[in-house]
Amino acid sequence: MIEKYHRWYSPNLNLHVEMLVFGDRGFPVILFPTTKGRYHQNKDFGLIDSVKWFVEQGLVKIYCPDTLDDRTWYDKGIHPADRARNYSWYDKMLLHELAPWAMHETGIGKVAVAGCSFGGYHAANFAFKHPEKVAHLFTMGGAFDIKMFTDGFYNDDIFYNNPVDYLPGSNAGDLWNINIVLGTSEHDICKDYNIQLSNILNKKGIKHWLDIRPNASHDWPIWKEMFPHYLSTIK
Template identity: 35%
Template structure:
């Protein structure tokens, strides 16, 4: 299996950033770690072995990125606006640096974003903000309402990075057309406290004519053994 380690100074984030690449061809997959997680989390959790066949066959090429959660939404000492601004810088890093690297290495136009728990927020938020770039997004046990990290603040970059806020108000025709072409898969446990938010976002999307697959799994299902099964179920499409 092709495995590459990359590190460079990010102009967007003004610090060194690291990532791992797995595979040689196929759909490009942007992989986000869980809250405050590292770029090697999915490898450590055995997810590359889980997807080994897909990677060896050249169906998928994964780009596992680092998070800056501790500098953005989890930086409780910062004003919420500053937390949101760090999120904007993170997106700039992803789009202008990581995805640019992925395109240099692999011109497959199909891009998947995927993450679990807080990583699902990043995966789905990026897809909903940039449907011109993303083809499929897979959120595993995700949260899509950033309010609890905003301390009662809204508007500006906070609003613009809160899918539960901006999707109900989306009225841009061009963006709506792009969003309606996006494959959106939201998987969550029936007993997961985040189920209500997943159902809310799914409904908000449908109300805008944006199709999506909401999949409710038995039990809590908010842990790696469940995410493994979810990933294998949805990485190739809807069940």
């Protein structure tokens, strides 16, 4: 399996970003790590190996970037307004740097976004904020409400990065064109977040698959079963 390391200076973040890329062709998939995970986490925990066949067959090319969790929602040393502002800059990096890069390299006009646990939040937020850029959304054990990280503070940056708040009022037509899979499990600590998001999508008439797996918890073994299944839905 072809693997490449990239490091570049992001003008939107004013710092360097690191990333691993797997494969040389196929549908571009931006895959986020879990809470405070680094760009190599999905490789280290075997999630990339679980979809090795798709990569080697040239069906997908997977981009694994760093997040800024330790400078955004998880940074208790700064004001919640600064956490939200920093996250808005991260979103701009994804929109103006990483997504265009992936689309240019693969020659495909949209991306898929995916992630486990808090990586599911990053994926969902990008998909619902920028549905014109996204063809597929796959979350595994995701959580989608970041108000738990804002210490009761609320402003527009928080609203527009919190899917359960802005999605009900969004009428962006491309929302109805995304292939959405919300993966969770019977004993997942984030199951209720997935049910809540599914209810929002149902009220808007947005087709999606709420996949609740039996006899599993919030952990890598079930995510490694889910991810190849979900990638198989890419047309």
